Amino acid sequence: MLNTFEKFLQDYNYNSQGSVNDAVIYATADGGKRVRPMLLLALLSDYGINIEKGLSAALAIELIHSYSLVHDDLPAMDNDDYRRGKLSTHKQFGEDIAILAGDALLTEAFAIIASDIANYPEEKIKLVQALAKYSGIGGMIYGQQLDLAGESKALLLDDVKEINVYKTSNLIMFALSAAAIIANADQDIEKLLVIAKDLGLAFQIQDDILDVTKTFEEIGKYASDEDNDKSTYVKLIGLEASKASVAELFENIYNVLNTLDLKSNNLKELIVNIENRQK
Amino acid sequence: MLNTFEKFLQDYNYNSQGSVNDAVIYATADGGKRVRPMLLLALLSDYGINIEKGLSAALAIELIHSYSLVHDDLPAMDNDDYRRGKLSTHKQFGEDIAILAGDALLTEAFAIIASDIANYPEEKIKLVQALAKYSGIGGMIYGQQLDLAGESKALLLDDVKEINVYKTSNLIMFALSAAAIIANADQDIEKLLVIAKDLGLAFQIQDDILDVTKTFEEIGKYASDEDNDKSTYVKLIGLEASKASVAELFENIYNVLNTLDLKSNNLKELIVNIENRQK
Helix, strand or coil: CHHHHHHHHHHCCCCCCCHHHHHHHHHHCCCCCCHHHHHHHHHHHHCCCCHHHHHHHHHHHHHHHHHHHHHHCCCCCCCCCEECCEECHHHHHCHHHHHHHHHHHHHHHHHHHHHCCCCCHHHHHHHHHHHHHHHCCCCHHHHHHHHHHHCCCCCCHHHHHHHHHHHHHHHHHHHHHHHHHHCCCHHHHHHHHHHHHHHHHHHHHHHHHHHHHCCHHHHCCCCHHHHCCCCCHHHHHCHHHHHHHHHHHHHHHHHHHCCCCCCCCHHHHHHHHHHCCCC | CHHHHHHHHHHCCCCCCCHHHHHHHHHHCCCCCCHHHHHHHHHHHHCCCCHHHHHHHHHHHHHHHHHHHHHHCCCCCCCCCEECCEECHHHHHCHHHHHHHHHHHHHHHHHHHHHCCCCCHHHHHHHHHHHHHHHCCCCHHHHHHHHHHHCCCCCCHHHHHHHHHHHHHHHHHHHHHHHHHHCCCHHHHHHHHHHHHHHHHHHHHHHHHHHHHCCHHHHCCCCHHHHCCCCCHHHHHCHHHHHHHHHHHHHHHHHHHCCCCCCCCHHHHHHHHHHCCCC
16 A cells, blocks of 8 residues: 555656756655545445545645645744654755645645546545645644744643644644545544544654654654754653653544454554554 | 625634734735735626626636745745735744745635535535646646746746746636536636736736836735746846737737637636736
């Protein structure tokens, strides 16, 4: 499944040339865990639907994720020089090209969904709506805003949770609802949003834990949150309590997941892998 | 028509709050000529279609135009402190919020089209495709890239033309094709693209002319292109020849426009106003 997606991503032609084209390929080329697209495709296959029908939406979400990292790494934002073990996009291509590359990735995400011949217009419009909702000003971008506002400020645990839900859970909400939209399983979306919310929270707490327990060589980036003196789960409740929160969230996720009527366990296996990840 | 659009824009609710929400409202609130949405609505009305069906696409294009200005004004790009006679978005809200506000405007443009209840899914998908095409990596963004690459470099007239077609004509191409898509007049799109190309070129040459003949008070921004030592039409062929080019482009535009079977002359009147603009 990952190979199919990687091939689809590598073969994708932006029909452009020059530095922005080079930068979008650089920003999406390698190193990522492709967690969000895999969640979408795993659930789609559990619904018994050919994953070909989900490749466009899966690529769209990866492009949205990539654009958010490119813009997030900019000096005016988190100011990260490294990403996934290599120079961040603006360090490699310059800030101007990085800004344009982020814009290009964002725009192309919608182009990919709209141009997909494997789905009907009605489904595609639902996908465009969902992608804009969960990645936009009331979703992921709102999370970025909360995150910026919360820097160098003492936050409560609920504040950190809210940031993580918007910043991380929202794109997972798109991933899982997109699979349900494509599979015509709209009745499951409410439960999937619960899973997505908890999974995003768990994922982010895991990142906080990894940030304090791993070195640059192991996770491929410096722990900028630490440098920025940002409030994290680990700082607020400690390492052990953070690990316990992660375990509890995954238990909730499996409980909800077990109530869904699915034909296979690909999503569950993927979530188990996420639970056990070491980077 | 402009009042209807302004009301639609002012009433639009982003369903968010905080600095990014404030910044997107700031960036779109006032001062703009709304040229692109007006072109769309004028042509739509000339097809005999109620302009209500075009308001979403018109707002979408204005949001795309606004996002491009917000990002274009950033220090890493054109570094403009003023826009439309007031502080540019990053000077007012900070660079980080301006980057996010641009991203939010871009994303919301697609949300607006997808959520429009006045059009069918088939039309909306065509609109999403067209918007992504003309504003994305093979359209407006490609123009920005060419523009950046051409700064402080001696360009030929054809280079400047190419930049202007991508940077300015492309959004007008969306405006006019969007009207044709909504009116089911796809057979006119080829001609409309010719009009859009020439109109974008003419508009940009007019800007170059105004930049050297008007002061800050009159046009509401400093002539940053001049400061940046950028190649412009006026520098390359002189003021009189530039004016002659503008006149010739408008003549071509009217010739093609006259071959279309339209029920009224709103688009033509709007284009005449553009031809005669003094700012």
